[in-house]
Amino acid sequence: MSKLGITTRTGCPPLSLGSTVAPLERIASLAHYHFGQTLYCESARADYWYRIVSGAARECILTADGRRQIVDFLLPGDVFGFSCRGVRGLAGEIIVEATTIACYPRRRAEELAESDPMVARRVREMAFESIERLQARTVLLGCTSAIEKVSAFLLEMAARSATAPNAAIPLPMTRYDIADYLALAVETVSRALTTLRRVGAITLLGTRRVQINDRNRLLNPGAAMAPVERSDAGRALRANARPVTSCEHRT
Amino acid sequence: MSKLGITTRTGCPPLSLGSTVAPLERIASLAHYHFGQTLYCESARADYWYRIVSGAARECILTADGRRQIVDFLLPGDVFGFSCRGVRGLAGEIIVEATTIACYPRRRAEELAESDPMVARRVREMAFESIERLQARTVLLGCTSAIEKVSAFLLEMAARSATAPNAAIPLPMTRYDIADYLALAVETVSRALTTLRRVGAITLLGTRRVQINDRNRLLNPGAAMAPVERSDAGRALRANARPVTSCEHRT
DNA sequence: CGTGGGATTGATCAATATCAATAGATGTGG
DNA sequence: CCACATCTATTGATATTGATCAATCCCACG
Numbered sequence: 001m002s003k004l005g006i007t008t009r010t011g012c013p014p015l016s017l018g019s020t021v022a023p024l025e026r027i028a029s030l031a032h033y034h035f036g037q038t039l040y041c042e043s044a045r046a047d048y049w050y051r052i053v054s055g056a057a058r059e060c061i062l063t064a065d066g067r068r069q070i071v072d073f074l075l076p077g078d079v080f081g082f083s084c085r086g087v088r089g090l091a092g093e094i095i096v097e098a099t100t101i102a103c104y105p106r107r108r109a110e111e112l113a114e115s116d117p118m119v120a121r122r123v124r125e126m127a128f129e130s131i132e133r134l135q136a137r138t139v140l141l142g143c144t145s146a147i148e149k150v151s152a153f154l155l156e157m158a159a160r161s162a163t164a165p166n167a168a169i170p171l172p173m174t175r176y177d178i179a180d181y182l183a184l185a186v187e188t189v190s191r192a193l194t195t196l197r198r199v200g201a202i203t204l205l206g207t208r209r210v211q212i213n214d215r216n217r218l219l220n221p222g223a224a225m226a227p228v229e230r231s232d233a234g235r236a237l238r239a240n241a242r243p244v245t246s247c248e249h250r251t
Numbered sequence: 252m253s254k255l256g257i258t259t260r261t262g263c264p265p266l267s268l269g270s271t272v273a274p275l276e277r278i279a280s281l282a283h284y285h286f287g288q289t290l291y292c293e294s295a296r297a298d299y300w301y302r303i304v305s306g307a308a309r310e311c312i313l314t315a316d317g318r319r320q321i322v323d324f325l326l327p328g329d330v331f332g333f334s335c336r337g338v339r340g341l342a343g344e345i346i347v348e349a350t351t352i353a354c355y356p357r358r359r360a361e362e363l364a365e366s367d368p369m370v371a372r373r374v375r376e377m378a379f380e381s382i383e384r385l386q387a388r389t390v391l392l393g394c395t396s397a398i399e400k401v402s403a404f405l406l407e408m409a410a411r412s413a414t415a416p417n418a419a420i421p422l423p424m425t426r427y428d429i430a431d432y433l434a435l436a437v438e439t440v441s442r443a444l445t446t447l448r449r450v451g452a453i454t455l456l457g458t459r460r461v462q463i464n465d466r467n468r469l470l471n472p473g474a475a476m477a478p479v480e481r482s483d484a485g486r487a488l489r490a491n492a493r494p495v496t497s498c499e500h501r502t
Numbered sequence: 503c504g505t506g507g508g509a510t511t512g513a514t515c516a517a518t519a520t521c522a523a524t525a526g527a528t529g530t531g532g
Numbered sequence: 533c534c535a536c537a538t539c540t541a542t543t544g545a546t547a548t549t550g551a552t553c554a555a556t557c558c559c560a561c562g
Contacts, residue, residue, distance in 0.1 A: 061390055064471050069393035071386050084379035090386065113375070114368035120375070121365065127378035128335035134385035135322050135341065139312055141392035142320035142434040144551080146518070175541060183393040185519050190542055207527085207541065220315050395519080397550065426509060436551050441510055458509065458558090 023112055024119050028102040039092035039101070046083035048103045050092070052076050055099025056172040059090045060180065070181040072137065073173060075160050079126040096172045141183060149182045150192035151218040154202065158212060168209045175207075274363055275370050279353040290343035290352070297334035299354045301343070303327050306350025307423040310341045311431065321432040323388065324424060326411050330377040347423045392434060400433045401443035402469040405453065409463060419460045426458075 030053065033039065039050065039057060057074040071090055074080050081092070113120040140156060143149045158169050171178070179186040193210075196202045201217040202210050212218065281304065284290065290301070290308060308325040322341055325331050332343070364371040391407060394400045409420045422429070430437040447453045452468040453461050463469065 059386075063390065063393070065399070067393075067395070069390050071389045082379045082382050084376050084383060089383070110372070110375075113371060117365035117368075117371070120368070120371040121361070124361075124364070124371070124375060124378065125335055127375065127382065128333045131333050131378065131381050131385065132335060132340075134382065134389065135310075137389055138322045138385065138392065139314065139320050141389065142314070142318075144318070144434060144517095148316070174539090176539095180393075183395060186540090187520080187542080188518060191518095194542075395549095425507090437508090438510080438552080439550055442550090445510075 023116055024104065024109065024122060025102075027108045027112065028104050031101050031103055033094040033099045033101065035094060035097040035099075037094045039094060040081075040088050041091045042088055044088045045086055046081065046088050047106050048081055049079060049106060049109060050074075050081045050104070051079045051102040053100040053102055055094065055096040055101075057092055057094050057096075057099060057101070058173070058177060058181075059092050061090050068180045069183065070177060072133065073177075073181065075172075077162075078129075078133070080130065082127055082130060095174075095177065145221070146182075146184055146188045146192045147195060147221045149184060150178075150189060150196065151201075151221045153178065153182055154196075154210060154212065155215070155218050157210075166212070168205050168211045171208050171210060274367055275355065275360065275373060276353075278359045278363065279355050282352050282354055284345040284350045284352065286345060286348040286350075288345045290345060291332075291339050292342045293339055295339045296337055297332065297339050298357050299332055300330060300357060300360060301325075301332045301355070302330045302353040304351040304353055306345065306347040306352075308343055308345050308347075308350060308352070309424070309428060309432075310343050312341050319431045320434065321428060323384065324428075324432065326423075328413075329380075329384070331381065333378055333381060346425075346428060397433075397435055397439045397443045398446060400435060401429075401440060401447065402452075404429065404433055405447075405461060405463065406466070406469050408461075417463070419456050419462045422459050422461060 028051075033055070040046075040048075042061065052074050054076055056076075058070050059072045059074065059080065060068055060070045063069055072080065073095075074092075081088075083089070109119075109123070113123050136156065140149065140152045143152055154169070157171060161169050163169060173181075175186050175189050179189045182189065184192075193202070193204065196218075197204055199217065201214045202212055205211055279302075284306070291297075291299075293312065303325050305327055307327075309321050310323045310325065310331065311319055311321045314320055323331065324346075325343075332339075334340070360370075360374070364374050387407065391400065391403045394403055405420065408422060412420050414420060424432075426437050426440050430440045433440065435443075444453070444455065447469070448455055450468065452465045453463055456462055
């Protein structure tokens with residue numbers, strides 16, 4: 001890790017974005033990063049948009065009380081770094097050795113979007129994808145129990161890593177990262193994984209790969225989790241939800 | 252609440268969006284809703300974008316275990332309803348009587364964005380605002396203690412309600428809504444508010460208005476919270492964060 | 503005046519954070 | 533190549549926090 005050695009060359013391959021947005025790819029530059037490097041820090045100006053080509057990164061923030069909250073994991077294909085104020089507010093950090101990222105200069109990309117409607121559409125779609133990723137994230141953080149959070153996290157990683165069904169899922173991040181992502185203690189994450197392994201829901205292949213054996217147990221951890229059947233299996237409909245008038249709209 | 256009575260008329264006032272995007276406002280229709288009405292349900296097609304003109308709404312989801320998770324509160328000025336898959340995935344519900352919403356037909360808005368770069372830019376900015384709102388939300392949900400969550404929630408509402416500093420902040424939602432937003436039990440929210448009131452950080456003006464007396468106590472609840480000084484005040488830098496190499500980028 | 507939804511407070515119990523110890527992994531330098 | 537240092541991961545014991553159950557209060561509204 002001694003020399004940083006970031007090689008930068010312009011003009012990168014289209015990479016699954018469709019030929020109509022080739023103009024966007026022409027202004028991108030590919031950069032290579034090492035594990036632990038900082039892509040941008042919280043106070044940096046938001047002058048680039050990014051796309052993970054290979055490897056992984058995290059966006060995080062140090063809270064007032066000294067904790068680190070990971071706001072998003074970025075995996076291959078994910079576009080990130082959008083901002084409407086000029087400043088980042090979040091730090092972007094590389095978590096996998098030899099990560100390659102496509103960097104889009106914001107000003108030029110915006111100019112391009114203003115002259116090419118197809119580029120504008122693509123940028124809009126990328127932003128919408130970010131929104132849906134963050135909404136899913138919110139639902140995940142809303143889980144109450146640690147088992148639920150970890151289960152939901154594994155399912156999210158399975159969906160995002162785009163591997164074959166039933167294939168092993170790579171976990172590019174440490175348990176500490178997972179803990180900061182789920183707002184749990186590391187020990188709790190570790191224990192939840194152990195519990196899921198014990199009941200047969202997953203198999204741990206080393207520490208950084210997981211095989212999902214029983215999706216249903218992960219989807220509904222409370223119901224099928226406890227080795228000893230829980231007495232309260234019946235009352236599922238707890239919580240604060242109140243009835244609402246029907247779904248129709250526009251009379 | 253017997254008759255739904257949604258009045259819809261096309262052509263609505265510009266409303267702080269700047270004159271350059273008047274085209275976008277020309278295709279909007281204003282609709283009036285009652286407390287408790289459903290704007291769209293989870294399975295609905297995502298055919299509209301929305302902007303709150305007055306009143307308030309929530310976006311929420313029923314989780315597998317029967318809880319309701321509120322993903323976002325929508326306040327005047329907020330634009331929402333973006334989707335990249337065709338389906339909502341979240342339900343939109345009105346939480347304030349006589350809420351007015353500007354509705355933008357998605358297809359026409361997109362056509363407009365493709366013919367008018369200024370409209371495209373404005374749509375992009377609105378999407379980026381959504382992203383930042385959701386990122387802030389993630390940080391909030393990452394808080395570990397209930398006092399922290401409620402404190403952060405009050406600060407968020409203060410920032411978003413755009414009232415004068417030190418003015419009373421309206422809370423358009425019930426305690427149940429707040430609880431489902433913060434992933435806490437109602438009782439816990441109530442207790443946290445009571446605690447904050449007791450230590451003088453806030454004043455409750457009725458149940459739906461809050462006055463913030465001491466921002467610092469809300470920003471750093473752990474430090475100044477306990478009536479009896481806590482013995483561990485010194486160790487603030489706990490948590491899972493690990494040091495990272497410096498912030499430089501591009502050698 | 504009575505009713506019902508919302509809000510608050512109390513008591514109890516389960517879940518998780520924390521503290522502590524240890525073991526595995528990985529990388530460095532002798 | 534091995535020994536050491538450091539980071540990562542797991543497991544155990546304990547204390548604290550928040551969910552849950554229960555009761556009461558408050559307020560708007562018919």
